Amino acid sequence: MSENINTGPAEPQKGAAEAHQEEVSYHAVEKDGKITAIWEMRGRKHVRTIDPRSAEGRHLLGHTDNQETAHSAQA
Secondary structure, X not given: OOOOOOXXXXXXXXXXXXXXXXXXXXXXXXXXXXXXXEEEEEOOEEEEEEOOOOHHHHHHHOOOOOHHHHHHHHO
């Protein structure tokens, strides 16, 4: 007599398709020529929305609020 013991669901092996879905990317949402939001995506899934005026949003867009740096860049 054989006995099968189920200890829970088996961990599926991560394939190339699943690894691709875990890549994080950022997409700027533009309306009337202005960036209104930044979407953080994990694969094709929307994770969160970032305000482009926030510190993180400005960092992602490459903006700086440091007036000294901005002034020296213009000189």
